[in-house]
Amino acid sequence: MNRTQLFEQIKKKSSYLCVGLDTDVDKIPTHLRSAADPVFEFNKQIIDATIDLCVAYKPNIAFYEALGPKGWESLQKTLEYIPKDVFTIADAKRGDIGNTSALYAKAFFEHMSFDSITVAPYMGEDSVKPFLKFKNKWVILLAHTSNPGADDFQLLQSTGSGKKLYEEVILKSQQWATPDKLMYVVGATQAEKIGGIRVLAPDHFFLVPGIGAQGGDLAQVSKFGMNKQCGLLVNSARNIIYASSDKDFATAAKSEATKVRNEMENLLNSLL
Template sequence: MTTTQLIEQIQHKKSFLCIGLDVDLNKIPRHLLTTEDPIFEFNKAIIDATHDLCVSYKPNMAFYEAHGLKGWQSLRKTIDYINERHPEIFTIADAKRGDIGNTSAMYAKAFLEDLNFDSVTVAPYMGKDSVEPFLTFENKHAIMLALTSNEGAFDFQTQQTEGEELYKKVIRTSKTWQNSHRLMYVVGATKAEYFAEIRKIIPKSFLLVPGVGAQGGSLSEVCQYGMNDEVGLLVNSSRGIIYASGESDFAEKAREEALKLQQEMRDIMHLASI
């Protein structure tokens, strides 16, 4: 998917909502555990209930890898279902991969070619040769960790190096890499005040923003500091939507929570004349 197509979806749906499909078998409704593939049945119901309210789905790989082959089968069924039923939706493999040379090339092939995700999250600690292999696929994207929402982010990311914070140096450096126009960046919602500084470096890039909802991030603050004239944001909510209910009405309740966020996003876009 091109960024132009993603922007068109945002404008059409008046939404920049990304829904994280982080399926924990200990949290899904008990009746699904009797089905042949509980993970896929849960995802299918969430997708059917919310696809018109969001522009992106983001399965976190850990929740599938933990179940071995069955988990990967559930993942493939999920991404195939999205691509076949809702090809306009931007898909993110939240894998946070990053290694050098042929290893990154194989990770990229697995997620962007074999599974046919639109994008994959990557870790930049090993530098350009760990990220550039993900940027060779036309109309695909790598979403690079820039400033994360966890407590440990302060261990390294905000430390001063050569007169500026490390996260800024990482973002600046990434702009010099081959096919860097295919880069997006992860910036945590719980650090909303940093968005203005980040926008000085990458004013047009899309930012994937976790941390709204269950982690306490503020959508209005994220938009105040991070939105550009094309929105330029994918704001993710996982637990706050998919686990809104643990009963048989889980999909209906998920839709209600997604609708609340979509309506807030619609209002923010209206005020910004987007």
């Protein structure tokens, strides 16, 4: 999916919601656990309930890898079930030497046909470039995350430029690809920092996790992070997919996603 197609979906649905498919087999409703593929059945019903409300789905690959071969099968079936006009993100956080990254890229872009993949940048350009060779595929580079340990490295200051490490990552990586192929992961829980990152990367899309259960504020994120093409994919997982643990889980997910989408529509109308 290219940038124009992604923005068209945002306008069509008045939404920049990304639903995180962090499907934990221990948390899905008990009545699904007798299904032939409980993880896929859960995902299928979540997708059916939210497809009109979101523009992207983001499976966290770890939840599927942890199940072994069956987990990969569930992931593939989930990916095939998602309509082709909806953006897909492999939240895999890959990043290794060039020949290894090339194989990761082939796995997720050729064999599984994801639109994008999250990539860790700290091995440098040669570990990221293989992912950028695929037409209409995106790298979503980890920039400034909001986990407790983020400050261990991301806020270290460069002795040369005086910039923080995450700022150096953002500026340097823009030499590798245009905003048509490169996005950044920016955590939602420190919304004011998103404004500074937007100055560094005015035209790029940001994938913003941390809304909902993690405490991020959608209005603040949108205020500081939105650009003329929206420029945001805001992820929510637990608040939506685990809104209920009973037989009404899909209905509850739809209700929560509708609340987020309605707020996004208002923000799009007021900020764009």
